[in-house]
Amino acid sequence: MKKNNLFKAISIIPVIIYSITLILLPLLYIFFLSFQKNDSYGGIIYELTLTNYFTIIDLTYLKVFLKSALIGIITTVLCILISYPFALILKNKSSKVQNLCTKLVMVPFLTNSLIRTYGWIVLLRKNGVINATLQALHITNAPLNLMYNNIGIIIGMTYTLLPFMILPLCSAVFKIDKSLIEAAKDLGASRMQIFKNIIVPESISGVFNGSLMVFIPAIGYFFIADILGGGKEMIIGNLIKNQFLTARNWPLGSAISIFLILITFILVKIYQKLGGKMDDLGGM
Amino acid sequence: MKKSFFKNIFIALVFTFLYLPIIILVIYSFNASKMNVLFTTFTFSWYKTLFYNKDLLEAFFNTLIIAATSTIISTIIGTLSAVGLNKYNFFGKSLILKLIYIPIVIPEIVLGISLLSIYTLTKLELGMFTLILSHIAFSIPFVIVSVRTTISKELNSIEEAAKDLGASPLKTFMLITLPIIKPGVVSGATLALTLSLDDVVISYFTAGPGSNTLPLKIYSMIKTGITPDVNALSTLLLLATIIILTVSTITQSRKVVTK
Numbered sequence: 001m002k003k004n005n006l007f008k009a010i011s012i013i014p015v016i017i018y019s020i021t022l023i024l025l026p027l028l029y030i031f032f033l034s035f036q037k038n039d040s041y042g043g044i045i046y047e048l049t050l051t052n053y054f055t056i057i058d059l060t061y062l063k064v065f066l067k068s069a070l071i072g073i074i075t076t077v078l079c080i081l082i083s084y085p086f087a088l089i090l091k092n093k094s095s096k097v098q099n100l101c102t103k104l105v106m107v108p109f110l111t112n113s114l115i116r117t118y119g120w121i122v123l124l125r126k127n128g129v130i131n132a133t134l135q136a137l138h139i140t141n142a143p144l145n146l147m148y149n150n151i152g153i154i155i156g157m158t159y160t161l162l163p164f165m166i167l168p169l170c171s172a173v174f175k176i177d178k179s180l181i182e183a184a185k186d187l188g189a190s191r192m193q194i195f196k197n198i199i200v201p202e203s204i205s206g207v208f209n210g211s212l213m214v215f216i217p218a219i220g221y222f223f224i225a226d227i228l229g230g231g232k233e234m235i236i237g238n239l240i241k242n243q244f245l246t247a248r249n250w251p252l253g254s255a256i257s258i259f260l261i262l263i264t265f266i267l268v269k270i271y272q273k274l275g276g277k278m279d280d281l282g283g284m
Numbered sequence: 285m286k287k288s289f290f291k292n293i294f295i296a297l298v299f300t301f302l303y304l305p306i307i308i309l310v311i312y313s314f315n316a317s318k319m320n321v322l323f324t325t326f327t328f329s330w331y332k333t334l335f336y337n338k339d340l341l342e343a344f345f346n347t348l349i350i351a352a353t354s355t356i357i358s359t360i361i362g363t364l365s366a367v368g369l370n371k372y373n374f375f376g377k378s379l380i381l382k383l384i385y386i387p388i389v390i391p392e393i394v395l396g397i398s399l400l401s402i403y404t405l406t407k408l409e410l411g412m413f414t415l416i417l418s419h420i421a422f423s424i425p426f427v428i429v430s431v432r433t434t435i436s437k438e439l440n441s442i443e444e445a446a447k448d449l450g451a452s453p454l455k456t457f458m459l460i461t462l463p464i465i466k467p468g469v470v471s472g473a474t475l476a477l478t479l480s481l482d483d484v485v486i487s488y489f490t491a492g493p494g495s496n497t498l499p500l501k502i503y504s505m506i507k508t509g510i511t512p513d514v515n516a517l518s519t520l521l522l523l524a525t526i527i528i529l530t531v532s533t534i535t536q537s538r539k540v541v542t543k
Contacts, residue, residue, distance in 0.1 A: 007453030011368025014361045015424075016376070019383040022421040026398035027386070029405060086298050089291045101295070103533070108302050110525045113482050114502045115518045118510060119305025122312065129308060159301065212389070220391030223484050227506055237393050237485075244397050244489065254401070257394045264390050278385050279429050 027261070034254035042248030052255035061239070061256075068235040071150065072218040075157040076211050079165035082158075083210065086166060087173035088199065102170055105163050113160055117227050120156055121147065124228070148230030156228040157218045164217075165210035168280065172206025173199070208276050216264055236260055306522060313515035331520075334513040343501035344517065346412065350497060351480040354419035359473040361420070362427025366468075367461055369428070370435050371443075384425045395422060396489035403490065410492030418490040419483065423476035430472030434465040 034052055037045040055061070090098050108116065123129045124146040131143040146152060176199065184194050222237030236256065243253030272278070313331075317324040334340065369381065387395055399418050400410075408414055439461065446456040462469070484499045491500055502514060 007457065008368065008372050011364040012372060012374060015365035015368065015384070015428075016380060018361065018365075018421070018424060019380050022399070022417070023383045023386050026395075026402040029401050030394075030398045033401060082298060082301075085294055089295055103529070104299060105302065107525065107529060108306055109482075110478055110529070111306060111518065111522050112499055112502070114484055114499045114506070115309065115514070115521075116305045118502065118506055118514070119309045121506070122308050123305060159305070162302070216389065216391055220393045221485070222393065223488075223503060227503075237391070240393050240397060241488075244400065250401065253397060257397055260391055260394055268389050278388075279432060281385070281388055281429075 030254045030257055033251050034258045036251045038249045038251050042250075044250060052252045055252060056255055056259060064234050064239055065236060065259075067233075068219040068237075071153060071157065071235060072215045074154055075161060075218045076165075076214045078154070078158045079162050079210065079214050080169075080207060082162060083165040083169045084173075087170045087203075090170065091173050091176070091178075098170070098174060102167065105166050109163050114223065114227075117156055117160070117224060120152075120159065120228060124152060124155065147228050148232065150229070150233060152228035152230070153225050153233055153235070156224040157221065160221065160224060161214040161217055164213035168206040168209040168213070169203065170206075172203035172209075176202045205274075205276055205280075208271050208274055209280050212267055212271050212276075213281060216267065219263075220260065306518075309515045310519045310522065312512065313519045315512070330512045330516040333511075334516045337511070337513050339496070340498075340501060340513065340517060343496040343498045346415075346495060347481060347498040350412070350415050350419055351477055353416050354423055354480050355473055355477045357416075358420045358423035358427050358476050359469065362424045362472055362476075363431050363462075363465070363469050365424070366428045366431035366435065367457065367465070370432070370440070384428055387422045387425045388429070392422070392483075392485040393489075396486040399486070400489040410490060411495045412492075414490045414492070415487060415495055415497065418486050419480045422483070422486055423479055426475045426479065427469075427472035430475060431465055431468040434468030439464050 033044065035048050035050070037047050037049050037051060039045050090101055093101075121128070125131070126143040126145070128146075130146060131140075134140045135143070146155070180198055180202075181194055184198055189197070219235055220237040220240075222235065222241045225233055225235045225238050240253050240256050240260070243249045243256065268278075311323065314326050314328070315323050316327040316329070365384075369377070396418075399414075399421060403410060403414050442460055442464075443456055446460050447453075451459070482499070483497075484503060487497050487500055488503070491497060498517075502510070505511070505514060
């Protein structure tokens with residue numbers, strides 16, 4: 001009996017301590033900070049106030065929120081548009097090819113994301129590989145502005161987050177029973193009908209899973225906006241980073257973070273309502 | 285015939301998109317020109333200068349230390365937690381089960397700033413320790429989720445049988461549970477290692493002035509000017525990744541064959 005309790009303690013106490021000290025308390029503290037004031041030296045004045053929340057409903061902040069949402073949505077849609085055909089084409093290949101291809105999708109992502117983002121600079125900049133190639137082939141006369149703008153951010157986000165869409169979508173599409181599609185074909189269904197009535201309903205959970213894992217990081221990855229947006233273009237991630245490290249207004253930065261947490265919770269609730277399982281979000 | 289040709293082209297294009305930035309870096313790591321614009325002559329010199337770039341190497345070793353330590357600790361805690369949360373009921377369990385999903389779903393930046401705030405509040409000095417602690421914080425949930433996928437009803441009944449036959453919980457865990465959940469533990473550990481090696485956002489907020497990781501070093505170099513030895517280091521890292529992946533794939537398929 002005693003031994004039983006010992007194992008119970010070993011297996012449960014660490015996770016309790018961990019989830020309280022490194023998840024719950026930090027988030028509660030941020031929530032608390034969001035209702036405090038800051039002084040002009042970057043310190044915190046402990047005095048309850050709603051100022052920070054009034055500040056973030058200001059037009060300049062709302063513009064950044066809107067733009068982040070737009071970048072997130074465009075990135076998510078692009079990822080879906082690339083991943084669906086990819087998964088559907090692979091569905092008709094042997095399981096050996098499927099395994100190899102999903103592994104090959106993961107390899108680049110085992111190397112550092114900053115190194116890969118840097119690779120995009122080399123490709124996208126004015127005298128970069130893509131512009132040089134386009135001009136050498138006389139497709140364009142002058143270099144295109146492919147980075148230090150929103151195009152650069154969207155390319156970078158789509159690139160960085162694509163596997164989070166491809167992998168869940170592939171596993172959902174590969175699971176669809178082939179005989180279902182065969183039967184529909186035999187009954188004279190068109191390709192569009194098969195896609196609309198069989199493929200989409202059967203794989204929609206994968207789309208939701210992927211969308212969540214693409215959209216949420218896309219509004220927070222400040223380093224991609226920094227590097228490929230040239231520091232001129234801001235998303236919510238940059239806003240929070242600046243309040244914490246540059247402007248040193250932690251209460252305001254906390255309020256923006258709470259807003260971001262709220263958006264995340266709403267999206268997760270929608271995901272769960274649509275039948276998504278939480279455990280599916282953690283796997284790669 | 286024509287249709288399958290276009291389909292294969294599409295797959296090839298997706299892989300080109302995924303691999304292009306990496307291939308470019310590999311090519312330029314052998315380029316004599318420092319400006320990276322035109323390929324002039326083939327050289328190994330950046331690989332030599334890499335070994336004299338103390339800052340870059342130090343950041344690289346820091347990254348390895350943090351990744352190794354945080355992976356080991358988060359794999360142990362994550363595995364034990366997954367088993368414990370499956371086996372036992374206790375007060376507040378439903379709250380814990382909700383909390384562990386938070387690091388998976390909330391934007392990394394929120395986790396980063398909240399950890400920074402709590403470290404500042406508790407006057408914990410930012411450095412290697414806070415970096416390792418933060419990496420453990422975001423890795424544990426991924427290990428738990430990964431291990432949970434291998435815990436089934438059958439496992440529970442086998443454990444029950446072992447208990448009835450008089451095995452202690454620890455013995456049951458070591459001899460029965462662990463061998464069964466091993467695939468989940470391995471994939472959880474791999475995920476933790478990958479996340480730690482790659483992390484930019486959380487490290488950005490929880491690193492101290494004296495502790496640099498490779499991603500952070502490259503981030504600051506992108507702003508001040510990157511040297512081609514970074515390309516050389518990236519190429520070496522890529523090579524290591526491919527070797528590890530190939531070896532693990534081969535050993536896995538061998539096991540299947542011998543079975």
